[in-house]
Amino acid sequence: GAGVSQSPSNKVTEKGKDVELRCDPISGHTALYWYRQSLGQGLEFLIYFQGNSAPDKSGLPSDRFSAERTGGSVSTLTIQRTQQEDSAVYLCASSLRENYGYTFGSGTRLTVV
C-alpha cells in the first residue's frame, strides 16, 4: 500500500489477556520499527527488524513482549498477560533501509482495563 498500515486502530483488553498488534509496512521497505508512546511520555524504541538479520530487541520492556516479522513484510507485536502500564499508543514505522527516512503508521491505541 501507499503507507504503513496498522491494525487495529484501537484495542481495549482486560488485564491478563494477550493482544496482537499488526503492522503492514510499505512494500519494499526492509527496515521496520516498533515504538510506543505512553500517555504524557515521549516515544520509546521497542524493536527493530532489518531484512533477514536478527532483530534488535533491546527496547522491549519485558519478556511479555515479543515481535516477529514474517517474510520480511508484515510484523506482529504480541503482548502477553497485559498489564495496565502497557496502555499506550503502539507505533510502527518502516524505511527503505536503515538510515533512510521513516514513514510512520497511525498507531494502535491499546487500553488495558
Add this chain to the structure above:
Amino acid sequence: KNEVEQSPQNLTAQEGEFITINCSYSVGISALHWLQQHPGGGIVSLFMLSSGKKKHGRLIATINIQEKHSSLHITASHPRDSAVYICAVRRSGSGGGADGLTFGKGTHLIIQP
C-alpha cells in the same frame, strides 16, 4: 539527563512569526530526525539530517555535528503548523537499541491567528 533535549517545551506565537525549535544531544549519532505529531494524529517525518541544512517549503532544519545541536525553523508560521515537534537521533553503531531512534520529549507549538 536525557540523551536528547529539546527547547522550548512549549511555544505559543502569533501567525506570521518566525519559529525556532532547538535540539541538543549528548551521544554520537548517524542521523537526526525532525518529526511532527498533530493532536490525535499520526507522526510525520519532516527531515532526516546528518549534516548541513535542509529546506522544505517553509520549514528549514539545520544541524551542527561538532556542537551536537540542531534547529528546526518555521518561516511565516500559520495556525496549521500547530503540533508537537519531536527531535530524534539514531545513535552511531548498531545493536543495543542504537538501531532505533532516541526521542526528545517534544516541543508543543501553538500558532494563534
